[in-house]
Amino acid sequence: MINRSTRRPMLALGASGVALSLTLAGCAGGGGGGGGGGDGEEVTISYLVDNQESTVLVAEALIEEFESQNEGIQVELETRPQGAEGDNLIKTRLSTGEMNSVFAYNTGSLMQALNPDQTLVNLDDQEFVGLLDENFVKAVSTDNGVYAAPMGQAMSGSIIYNKDVYEELGLEVPQTWDEFIANAEAVKEAGDIAPIVQTYGDTWTSQLFVLGDFANVLAEDPEWAEKxxxxxxxYVDQPALAGFQKLEEVYEKDLLNEDFASATYADGVAMVATGEGAHYPILTFAASQLSASNPEAADIVGTFPIPGDNAEDNALTVWMPGGVYIPQSTEGAELEAAKKFVEFVTTKESCDIQGEIVAPTGPFVIEGCELPAEVPAMVSDQQPYFDEEKTGLALEFSSPIKGPALEQITVAVGSGITSAEEGAAQYDEDVKKQAQQLGIEGW
Structure with a gap:
């Protein structure tokens, strides 16, 4: 058993190890797990999570509270590596029937790669499913079932911005791409502030103008992901080509920070926090980086969607949190205890624990769960879009196909090396290779 610890203060969640499929891998699962017998006997289940410090601290606190509410059930915590090594461990355990009683993992396309209909327990008959955000249900479902409860909060691929800069220059949050470019040019004319920050020193950050634009693609063609x-x-055709064109345009109009080729993700967040930069397209898990490096700017750095052409369709592209799953190898009394644990993950008590220990990245996706009273502005700014259902799922939650070379292609487009059309065509070829490897029909 793990050593129980008292509740920790809120942690900032780092971006290291975040592979841009662009999902946070703050997920769980474990190995083994003792079974419990009949009435009055203790049941032991195991819970596998990745070894990121914040993930482990949340898991410890959740286990402590769950065990206090469920006498006779003990939960053993196991950690796994992050990244490809952790992915391979999960797939190996599932294929050999040696997976932990409960595990956490990514949602969307990475979940689909686990062959969930054959490896995971269908949870669609559980009452908590009715409390889940529709977008999350889509991200953890097949035609045959629903396979996970959420762990953490949603986040968006959007533009974070310095509210003080906007106030000083008399700017308003843009509703269209043309308005956004006009704001950036106004910042450029004012001097000394980078209009738009890019951070290609961390190549994964180069993808946001493409991936974060997907809500605009859906607004024009709701069936695009299926097609x-x-x-x-x-991608070489509209409406998806627009993301590559936006990436190209901001470079061609000289709206980037001078060190865009070498600056890092942490640099980008700090630039917006200090007013050295006005805008930065990034995932809103940047709220955690902000809480760690520039907590004084929590109310200064806000967020808004990457705009499209139509103000009426202005919506956030959202990424769903990771999921907590039960493998089909979990059976009997162990399965019943595992279901109780997964149900607990969806309770207000669980959400409160998560929000207390780790800085939130966006709204919860469970009815009845609310953010802490004080969160960074870039988190609270997202809530109205969720409330008004002005959100669209990132492509990876609606399709299993994402080519591995996107971040190299977007760096080239964003650096003026490759045109938008050439980059989109290259990505279409990259995607073709992956679809064929996945055995998807029609490729």
């Missing part, structure tokens, strides 16, 4: 998966829609 894309069926090889009937391409």
């Amino acid at each position: 894309y998966t069926n090889n009937e829609a391409k």
Whole structure:
């Protein structure tokens, strides 16, 4: 058993190890797990999570509270590596029937790669499913079932910005791409502030103008993800080409920070926090980086969607949190205890623990769960879009196909080396290779 500890103060969640499929891998699962017998006997289940410090601290606190509410059930915590090594461990355990009683892992396309209908317990008959955000349910479902409860909060691929700069220059939050470019040019004219920050020293950050633009693609063609998966829609054509064009335009109009080629993710967050930069397209898990490096700017750095052409369709592209799953190898009394644990993950007590220990990245996706009273502005600024249902799922939650070379392609487009059309065509070829490897029909 793990050593129980008292509740920790809120942690900032780092970006290290975040592979841009662009999902946070703050997920769990474990190995083994003793079974419990009949009435009055203790049941032991195991819970596997990645070894990121914040993930472990949340898991410890959740286990402590769960065990206090469920006499006779003990939970053993096991950690796994992050990244590809952890992915391989999970797939190996599932294939050999040696997975932990409960594990946490990514949602969306990475979940689909686990072959969930054959490896995971269908939870669609559990009452908590009715409390879950529709977008999250889509991200953890197949035609045959629902396979996870959420762990953490949603986040968006959007533009964080310095509110003080906006106030000083008399700017308003843009509703269209043209308005955004006009704001950036106004910042440029004012001098001394980078209009738009890019951080290609961390190549994964170069993808946001493409991936974060997907809500605009959906607004124009709600069936685009399905067509894309069926090889009937391409990035080289509109509306998806627009993301590559935006990346190209901000470079060609000289709106970037001088050190965009070498600056890092941490540099980008700090630039916006201090007013050295006005805008930065990034995932809003940047709230955690901000809490760690520039907590004094929590109310200064806000967020808004990457705008499209139509103000009426202005919506956030959102990423769903990770999921907590039960493998089909979990059976009997162990399975019943595992279901109780997964149900507990969806309670207000669980959400409160998560929000207390780790700086939130966006709204919870469980009815009845609310953010702490004080969160960074870039988190609270997202809530109205969720409340008004002005959100669209990132592509990876609607399609299993994402080419591995996107971040190299977007660096080239964003650096003026490759045109938007050439980059989009290159990505379509990259995607084709991956779809064929996945054995998807029509490729």
